[in-house]
Amino acid sequence: MELSHKISNCKECIYKSWVFKNLSEEELKTINQKKIEKFFRKGERICYEGDKITSFMYLQNGLVKLFKTELNTKEHIISIAKPKDFIGLLSIFSNTNHIYSITSIEDSTVCFVNLEIIKTFIKKNGVFALDFFEKISSVSDSVIKTRIDINTRQLRGRIAYILLFFTKHIYDSNNFALPISRKEVAELIDMSTENVIRVLSEFRKDRLIQIEGKNIEILDMNRLQKIYDLG
Amino acid sequence: MELSHKISNCKECIYKSWVFKNLSEEELKTINQKKIEKFFRKGERICYEGDKITSFMYLQNGLVKLFKTELNTKEHIISIAKPKDFIGLLSIFSNTNHIYSITSIEDSTVCFVNLEIIKTFIKKNGVFALDFFEKISSVSDSVIKTRIDINTRQLRGRIAYILLFFTKHIYDSNNFALPISRKEVAELIDMSTENVIRVLSEFRKDRLIQIEGKNIEILDMNRLQKIYDLG
DNA sequence: CGCGGCTTTGATGTTCATCAAGTAAAGTGG
DNA sequence: CCACTTTACTTGATGAACATCAAAGCCGCG
Numbered sequence: 159m160e161l162s163h164k165i166s167n168c169k170e171c172i173y174k175s176w177v178f179k180n181l182s183e184e185e186l187k188t189i190n191q192k193k194i195e196k197f198f199r200k201g202e203r204i205c206y207e208g209d210k211i212t213s214f215m216y217l218q219n220g221l222v223k224l225f226k227t228e229l230n231t232k233e234h235i236i237s238i239a240k241p242k243d244f245i246g247l248l249s250i251f252s253n254t255n256h257i258y259s260i261t262s263i264e265d266s267t268v269c270f271v272n273l274e275i276i277k278t279f280i281k282k283n284g285v286f287a288l289d290f291f292e293k294i295s296s297v298s299d300s301v302i303k304t305r306i307d308i309n310t311r312q313l314r315g316r317i318a319y320i321l322l323f324f325t326k327h328i329y330d331s332n333n334f335a336l337p338i339s340r341k342e343v344a345e346l347i348d349m350s351t352e353n354v355i356r357v358l359s360e361f362r363k364d365r366l367i368q369i370e371g372k373n374i375e376i377l378d379m380n381r382l383q384k385i386y387d388l389g
Numbered sequence: 390m391e392l393s394h395k396i397s398n399c400k401e402c403i404y405k406s407w408v409f410k411n412l413s414e415e416e417l418k419t420i421n422q423k424k425i426e427k428f429f430r431k432g433e434r435i436c437y438e439g440d441k442i443t444s445f446m447y448l449q450n451g452l453v454k455l456f457k458t459e460l461n462t463k464e465h466i467i468s469i470a471k472p473k474d475f476i477g478l479l480s481i482f483s484n485t486n487h488i489y490s491i492t493s494i495e496d497s498t499v500c501f502v503n504l505e506i507i508k509t510f511i512k513k514n515g516v517f518a519l520d521f522f523e524k525i526s527s528v529s530d531s532v533i534k535t536r537i538d539i540n541t542r543q544l545r546g547r548i549a550y551i552l553l554f555f556t557k558h559i560y561d562s563n564n565f566a567l568p569i570s571r572k573e574v575a576e577l578i579d580m581s582t583e584n585v586i587r588v589l590s591e592f593r594k595d596r597l598i599q600i601e602g603k604n605i606e607i608l609d610m611n612r613l614q615k616i617y618d619l620g
Numbered sequence: 621c622g623c624g625g626c627t628t629t630g631a632t633g634t635t636c637a638t639c640a641a642g643t644a645a646a647g648t649g650g
Numbered sequence: 651c652c653a654c655t656t657t658a659c660t661t662g663a664t665g666a667a668c669a670t671c672a673a674a675g676c677c678g679c680g
Contacts (some may be wrong), residue, residue, distance in 0.1 A: 195662075226537070228541065234541055247533075248530050249526075251522050251526035251527075252524075253530070257534070258621095267526055277519055282516060284511060284512030284513055284518065286513075287515065288511050290483045291484055293483075295479035295481075296482075296484075298533070299480060300532060302478075302529070305533065305536045305537070306457070306467065306536070309536070309540045309579055313667080322655075324572065336585030339626065339627090340628095341625095341626075348540055349668080350669050364416055422649095543635075544635080551628090570657095570658065571659065571660095572659090573658095582659085583660080584636065584637075586659065587661080621680105622679105622680100623680090624678095624679095627674105627677095630669105630672090632671075634670085635662105636667075637665090637666075638663105638664085639663085640661105640663085641660105643661100643667080644657105645655080645657080645659085646655100647656075647657085648653105648654080648656090649655100650652095
């Protein structure tokens with residue numbers, strides 16, 4: 159079930175300054191009128207692989223996963239997007255249809271802006287265009303970097319990566335509730351669910367972390383970082 | 390050793406229509422005056438990881454590899470770029486320094502255009518901006534897709550990928566000279582050199598391919614495709 | 621309360637990297 | 651141009667890393 163309601167005025171949006179700072183008053187007004195803000199409960203689907211792309215999608219708050227379904231069953235997570243990320247990645251410029259599915263992994267609010275409007279602004283407002291590209295590029299660049307980081311490491315290094323990712327980039331805290339299942343961790347870093355659990359247990363025994371179900375506390379950040387650095 | 394010489398006028402460049410078709414006469418003239426075309430012998434370095442980014446780089450012809458050097462010794466190839474690719478990827482918008490090194494793996498000609506000029510055109514010429522993003526996005530998107538394709542497969546599927554990549558996307562022929570060493574294949578698809586050779590030998594014994602040093606001929610495209618599809 | 625999905629641990633086997641050792645090819649300097 | 655060195659290629663043997671299978675406890679949900 160999707161709740162659709164206008165939560166905020168773009169002018170007052172805390173993220174306006176991030177992506178839309180170079181729009182004119184009038185352009186901002188257009189966005190404000192035409193944008194659709196949707197709220198998604200944890201677990202709700204935001205879009206399906208293969209859907210036609212009609213909107214530029216912007217994560218206001220919450221957390222979502224981008225993934226592909228392979229051979230009808232197995233899912234493979236491409237990345238986890240956090241607030242201020244453009245959750246359609248670059249496909250919005252180079253494809254007519256979504257090449258990934260998107261699901262919220264925490265309660266999330268997504269802002270949809272018709273793609274044609276964005277394209278019009280790119281054509282008319284060069285300063286906005288350039289700024290917009292810088293932002294969108296950095297998201298895609300970091301997806302590439304992350305995939306390489308993960309795939310050049312072995313299991314312990316990958317688990318360390320995931321723990322550091324949530325601690326440093328998502329929650330900014332040593333103590334957090336993992337928003338995804340062990341199975342999803344496995345799908346994100348290309349390893350089996352069982353081994354995700356095994357390595358986490360090992361880290362617990364080595365007093366690197368403490369685990370209680372979904373709750374994880376980092377006890378020894380330095381050693382964890384070292385495990386990540388060494389692969 | 391680099392030979393630097395103006396080979397062609399942009400107006401007559403066969404790739405003008407690809408990336409610069411929406412520039413005005415005057416803008417094209419500016420590009421033509423300011424661009425630098427450089428020729429690189431096979432094996433020459435085009436840029437180093439960490440170098441300051443000053444130019445938009447465009448591969449006119451030849452073949453280059455983008456790679457990272459890890460822990461001082463091991464190299465990891467991110468992608469192989471073919472003519473018409475933007476070989477700096479998106480970093481040019483989101484970073485000030487190159488995050489990858491680039492080396493030619495065949496004799497290549499690279500066109501350098503000062504990044505500030507491109508940025509000026511993006512600001513001034515909206516139609517060009519939009520077109521430019523569509524092109525550049527598709528290159529980055531395909532890098533992400535490729536990394537996933539490779540990493541979700543095991544050795545046989547990865548070798549099948551490489552063979553199909555060169556056959557279909559680079560040479561458009563069943564018969565080609567592999568431009569990279571077995572070691573580089575290994576660095577590209579995250580496996581050991583020995584196993585690259587082993588799987589290639591296996592494919593030869595199974596009459597999927599024929600090998601004579603660098604020369605490879607695909608004998609059974611259908612079965613090769615099936616190996617790729619099944620992973 | 622019972623079913624299905626998630627979690628956990630142990631046992632087993634496969635896949636793969638690494639080591640070793642030898643051959644071929646390609647540079648390099650006299 | 652030849653001896654020399656280095657680099658690429660190849661095959662076999664070994665062990666480590668990892669997935670898979672199996673079984674049991676747990677939790678949420680209808």
